[in-house]
Amino acid sequence: MRARAWARGGLVGLVLLGAPATSAGQIDSPLRVRHLTFEGVTAIDESDLRRALETRAWPRFFWGDKDPFDEATFQDDLVRIVEYYGQRGYPEARIADASIQRLDGDRVDLMVVVDEGRPYIVESLELEGFDPLSAAELETLRDRLPLRPGQPLDAVLLEASEQLALFALGNRGYAYAVLDTSNRTGATFRSRRLTLVARPGLLTLFGPIDIVGNTGLGDRLIREDLVYRPGELFRAGLLRESEARLTARALIDAATVEVLPQAGKPGDVFTRIRIEEAEHRQYSLSGGYGSEGQLDLTGDLRHINFFGGGRSAGVSGRWSSLDRGVLIDFVEPRFFDPRYSLRVAGEVQVVDEPTFYTERAGGVLSLTRRFGATWPPDAPRTTASVSYTNSYDEFETSDDFEFGLGDFDDLLELGLNPFTGLGAGRLSALAIDFTRDTTDGSLNPSRGYAANLRFEQAGRWLGGRFTYNEIRADARHFLSLSGRVVLAHRLLIGTIDAPSDSIGLDDFVGPPLYKRYFLGGAESLRGWGRFEIGPRAESGLPLGGLSHLNLQSELRWLLPKGIGAVAFVDAGNAWDQSWRIDLGKLRSAVGVGLRLPTPLGLARIDYGYQLTPIDGLLVEGLPETRHWRLHFRIGQSF
Known part of the structure; x- marks a missing residue:
């Protein structure tokens, strides 16, 4: 002092x-x-x-x-x-x-x-008393010790080495092992010879489990996440895994698993689970701004333990110049089996795109099944789900377009009244989704891949007006080239197989206008504006395609202060026929961008330049001669 x-x-x-x-x-x-x-x-x-x-x-x-x-x-x-x-x-x-x-x-x-002066150097680091470990385990422990001979005598690394050594013994069943560290002078005054001396004690088993701090959750829910049971051989790693599983739940703010002092029968390890529950009623309000959606506000009110058992229910709302609406949903995380979850949602939505205006009211019922290991958090995540959608939709073309006689057949094909530009009907559809995700689960992944394959069918046999079959896939891959450079790719491909036997508006059986594929903008081909790529009517109205392909590649550099730089290339197109992908008619663009950290999230600024411009492009009925676009948005591109 x-x-x-x-x-x-x-x-x-x-x-x-x-x-x-x-x-x-x-x-x-x-x-x-x-x-x-x-x-x-x-x-x-x-x-x-x-x-x-x-x-x-x-x-x-x-x-x-x-x-x-x-x-x-x-x-x-x-x-x-x-x-x-x-x-x-x-x-x-x-x-x-x-x-x-x-x-x-x-x-x-x-x-x-x-x-800085001269450091004290670790001359040697020996292990004694670790007889319960096999030769291979002992060698692995030596290789994993943070403190090594030849390094300065770092107290933090020494403590970490001691904890790792105790953990190795604990993972072999010796819960009450004791460790002493011998520190002797080496060949010189500034060199140190260290020895970690272990006293393993008795081989131990898991004993009774005590749970405290659990007020709104049932003990059954807590015990489901524990990966050990009384009577099993004690392993320290199972305590840490149980802790991490509990903490990963939205219902729990913090969880610790404690080994209590020796009590009861020798060799039994009493453990205590301490739970700090999260606030069950959660609120959030966020906002952003983008070059397409302009001001974007989102609010969410959710109860994450609705009627207990980890069920959740909530209401969320969103407002932007492109879409606004309210959604109410309920999730049962264990639908008769922990591997199954059930979700019921109802939504009222207004979509105001450059091409069309849509009002939708309906709901979705989905059942999801998880496959494989759910732990650790970065373990591959595989799911399959089946969903049913039922909604009543009203849609019309944008007021920016004026139609002539040449657009009559195009409007009929979109399910629109050619005299008013209006369309309406009930959508009733079944869908099956398969997903696989091996990324690190972050908002800015650096490794692994994520893929989704979706089959959807709508038909009058389900009680709806629209009839179509759709297959689409979304695949993303991330490769870390170094600690600060990531190569990212994305593939989007899909087709809608629609009947072609409609002869008038009353017997229209194709997909609704908003289900068609529109490309161009901050999320697809950044050399163009929103929905500027794909089939068009004589008036310039984007009709959307029945097939589409979108390819994106980015080279992402992480700079100091969390800033990122990006170079990208985008390619793709939409075609007016089902099952048609013409690689010779892809539109492409290149560009650069910046990623800036903000309190609202990652701000994205992208400049895209067209390599294959569209001759005679009309935007809002006027000729568009620019071959570049500038996009601003919150969030990573993919």
Whole structure:
């Protein structure tokens, strides 16, 4: 304690030498740090050192921590730097110089010069008393120890090595193993010979399980996620896996599995599960802005333990210039079996696209079956689901288009009245989905693939007006080329097989207009605007295709401060016939983009340039001669 106080006093004087004088009675406004610069920091990671300090440079953007500069805190940080080095095996480290440079206005620059000194080096690290481990397990443990001979004597790595050694014994059934560490001087004063000495104790079994903190959830729900049972051989890894499974539930904020002190029959391990439940009623409100949807607002109100058992029910709403509506849903996560879940949803939606305007009211009933392991979180996820959709839809073409006699047949083919541009009917459809996901599950994946295959059939035999069969697939692949570079690909392909025997509006049996495929925009071919690619009427009205193909590739670079840079190529088209993919008529574009972290999520700015322009393209009835588009949106492209 006395040494620490001496160090603080010396550092205070050192800091004040670099601070400008303040006249008597002057009250300074709060200062902000422009730059915090280190010199002499070579043996440790400078970014880790910065995270250990409370003094931070002012963020460059409008978000982030904006604490004003405090001289006393900075002095404490100088002491923290010395202590940090001591923990990392550099007991002779000291602050050689520190200065505060006052700039114009309310900004300061900070400079810290560190003399790291010479470290204590681990000469050897031996293991004794680990007889319960096989030769292979012992060798694996040696290879996995974070602290290794030749490294500085890092106290953090030493503690991690001790915990790993105890975990290895615990995973063999020795729950109450004890570990001592011998630290002796090596060949030189600054070298250390370390020995981890284990006392395994008795072989143990799992005993009774106690659950506390569980007020709104049933014990059965908690025990379902435990991967151990009383009477089984104790394994420490099963405790951690059970903890992680419980914590992964939306119903639980935190969960810990404790090994209680030895009690009862020798060899039995009593465990206690401590649960901190999440708030059952959850609210969220978010917003964003995009070049297509303009202002986008989303709100959600959800009860995640509706009637108990982990059931959830909620209502959500969305408003943007492209779509708005309200959805109510209920989810039964265990429909007679933990592998099955049932969802019932009802929705009222208005879609206002550049091509059409649609009002929909209806619902969806879906049953999903999970396959394979559900753990760990990055384990491949495979599901199959069957769903039934029933909705009444009214739709019409955009007011931006005027029709002539030449558009008569096109409008009939879309199920629209050629005199009014209106259409309506009931959609009744069955669908089967298969999904497979091996990505890391994040919003910005860096490895693995995700694929979805969907079969959908609508028909009058189901009580609806529209009749069609649809097959579509969505596949994405992510490959990490380095820690900061990811190569991403996406394939979208689909076709709608619609009857062609309609002779008038009353006996129309094809798909509704909004089910057709429209390409172009921020989500598909970024060299064009929304829905600018695909079959068109003489008036320029996008008719949508019955087949489509969309290919996208991106090279993503992660830059400092969470900023990303992207180079991309997009290709695709939509055709007016079922089962038709003409690779010779693909439209393509290239471009670059930026990804900026914001409080609302990842902001995406993309500039796309057309390699294969469309001659005579009409947008809102007017000729469009630009061969480039600029898109802005919240969220990754795919």
